[in-house]
Amino acid sequence: MSWCRNLRQVTSQALPSNTKKLATMINYVPKHESVKRSELAPLIEFIQSARSLFVITGAGVSTESGLPDYRSEGTGLVARRPNFKPTNYQDFMKKESTRKIYWARSFAGWSYQTQRQPNVTHYTLANWEDKGKISCLVTQNVDRLHHKSGSKKIIELHGTLFEVRCMNCENILDRFKFQEMLRSANINLFNIDFEATALRPDGDVELSKEVSSNFAVPPCPKCGSGILKPNVVFYGENLPKGRKEQVKREIEKSDAILVLGTTLHTRSGRDHIEHAHKQRMPIALVNIGPSFGDNLAQFKINARCGEVMKFLSHELNNNW
Numbered sequence: 001m002s003w004c005r006n007l008r009q010v011t012s013q014a015l016p017s018n019t020k021k022l023a024t025m026i027n028y029v030p031k032h033e034s035v036k037r038s039e040l041a042p043l044i045e046f047i048q049s050a051r052s053l054f055v056i057t058g059a060g061v062s063t064e065s066g067l068p069d070y071r072s073e074g075t076g077l078v079a080r081r082p083n084f085k086p087t088n089y090q091d092f093m094k095k096e097s098t099r100k101i102y103w104a105r106s107f108a109g110w111s112y113q114t115q116r117q118p119n120v121t122h123y124t125l126a127n128w129e130d131k132g133k134i135s136c137l138v139t140q141n142v143d144r145l146h147h148k149s150g151s152k153k154i155i156e157l158h159g160t161l162f163e164v165r166c167m168n169c170e171n172i173l174d175r176f177k178f179q180e181m182l183r184s185a186n187i188n189l190f191n192i193d194f195e196a197t198a199l200r201p202d203g204d205v206e207l208s209k210e211v212s213s214n215f216a217v218p219p220c221p222k223c224g225s226g227i228l229k230p231n232v233v234f235y236g237e238n239l240p241k242g243r244k245e246q247v248k249r250e251i252e253k254s255d256a257i258l259v260l261g262t263t264l265h266t267r268s269g270r271d272h273i274e275h276a277h278k279q280r281m282p283i284a285l286v287n288i289g290p291s292f293g294d295n296l297a298q299f300k301i302n303a304r305c306g307e308v309m310k311f312l313s314h315e316l317n318n319n320w
């Protein structure tokens with residue numbers, strides 16, 4: 001499949017039909033056992049007795065909506081792509097070539113990204129917030145699926161892919177508008193017959209050097225010169241000023257912590273759970289496989305979040 005054809009199809013806001021089929025066939029949820037109902041009794045009690053629940057979610061919640069995580073055995077990006085390296089902040093800011101590669105891939109994957117839909121975990125949390133159970137939802141995910149399902153008390157710990165930020169004047173652009181800017185700036189690429197491997201099921205592409213070096217990234221439309229960066233926290237980048245303190249305040253206002261679908265591998269997520277633990281707050285954790293929070297939690301359920309939340313939603317529906 002040629003890059004030329006890929007790009008045309010992506011720009012028409014639709015993935016090639018064979019890619020769509022592939023995307024639905026691929027399962028990003030790592031291998032796991034079905035949860036025993038008896039294991040969930042303490043979690044039901046935990047949720048019922050919490051008056052002001054602080055929830056933190058991670059990539060394990062989004063895998064069930066078709067988005068790969070980084071590190072899961074067999075299904076994560078690192079396992080699927082031996083050469084995969086997450087974008088590094090310093091590289092992005094220093095090297096134009098890194099920015100071209102990043103934005104060319106992001107441009108091609110945007111349609112897939114925006115077609116993802118929330119799953120039972122997102123909807124159950126939105127419902128609990130409506131009922132006054134949740135005081136704050138912190139997510140390490142950048143995909144806006146909690147917003148799509150109706151949650152409102154959200155802190156996006158690592159930012160969001162749905163905004164683009166000027167690193168010079170702090171102007172924030174809507175990512176959909178930026179897609180149009182990228183399209184207009186790269187019209188000439190559509191006539192070049194690039195060879196590239198097929199679009200990957202997560203919407204990313206392996207680009208030839210020729211494609212990425214020719215991909216044009218426009219500067220900030222407000223100041224005319226600033227570097228435009230997705231409004232997410234890259235590897236090697238600090239959290240925006242004040243965000244840590246904001247999360248800490250929310251933890252202190254709550255009376256129980258629920259951790260869903262994360263290994264707490266990144267320091268920014270783990271620090272908050274350690275803080276809650278020091279405050280002697282009860283912590284419950286649901287994740288497939290081990291996590292850095294296992295020793296801090298009152299109890300841990302080794303299971304798929306969607307399965308657990310579907311059960312909880314049914315059990316707790318009219319019981320508070």
Ligand SMILES: [Zn+2]
Pocket residue numbers: 166167168169170171220221222223224225226
């Ligand atoms: Zn600017």
